[in-house]
Amino acid sequence: MPRRFHAVIFDLDGVLADSEPWWNEIDATLLAEYSVTYRGEYHRNVLGVSYRLAVEFYKNAFSLSVPTEEMMQRRGEIAVRFFAHRIGLFPSAKPVLEELRHMNLRLAVTTSSVSASARPFLGRHELSPLFDLIITGDEVEHGKPHPEIYLRASEKLGVPPEACLVVEDSLSGVAAAKAAQMRVAAIPDRRFVDPRNYEKEANYVVSDLNEIPSLIRNIG
Structure with missing residues (x-):
């Protein structure tokens, strides 16, 4: 029988924040x-x-000879506004999140977004007190899909x-969690990805965040 869960770790973008549609506009503004x-x-x-990986991808795709750090900084500044x-x-x-707290689970956010955008967002929506831990992309050396975070x-x-x-919406996030030897519930955003691509990668594939509490209860 699988070991019961004692903590739930959430990605932010596309899981708690409905931000994925906006990243195209953020990156369009940057580019x-x-x-x-x-x-x-x-x-x-x-x-x-x-x-870093996103910026390096764009530099290669569009043949840009711009310092990576410069583009990363600008991307972060634009994201803060959005x-x-x-x-x-x-x-x-x-x-x-409130239901999971009542289930006596420890909760965390681990996001590729920078602290200057993620932390104020969580605070503005009164989510910060619900988490035991928040780690942002600029607080680790290696971002997803590396398991460091x-x-x-x-x-x-x-x-x-x-x-x-771990609750994730991206395959890179799923890969990071799996590399950390964690189980992953994926919530693919059907506006952008094919959920079938997640079936072999994630332990569980759900269609909505509200399925997470029952999934945890079913594990025991």
Whole structure:
């Protein structure tokens, strides 16, 4: 029988924050500064990866000779504006988090987004008090799909990886969690990806965040 869960670790973008539709506009704004017209054609390639990997992908795709650090900084600055004024919360996010707290589970957020956008967003939606731990992409050396952010969460929560459930929407995030020896519930955003691509990668594939509490109860 699988070990019961003691902690749930959430990605932010596309899981709690309905931000994935906006990342195309964020990146279009960024790339326009370098005279590139972008219409979201590479959304799947950068879905869920670290800022560094996303920027390096764009530099290669559009033959840009721009310092990576410069583009990463600008991407973060643009994202801060979007998270502050445009990006909303999925309706089921707060009720699900409150239910999981009542189940005495430890909760964390591990996101590729930078602290300057992620933390104010969580605070504005009154989610911060529900989490025991928040780790952002600029607080780790290696971003997803590297497992560092999940291993650090496990260590800081004091919960072994095999007792952690990760909730992710991207294949890069799923890969990071699996590399950390954690079980993963994937919530593919059908607007952008084919859920069938997740069936062999994630332990569980669900259609909505509100399925997570019952999934955990069924494990025991």
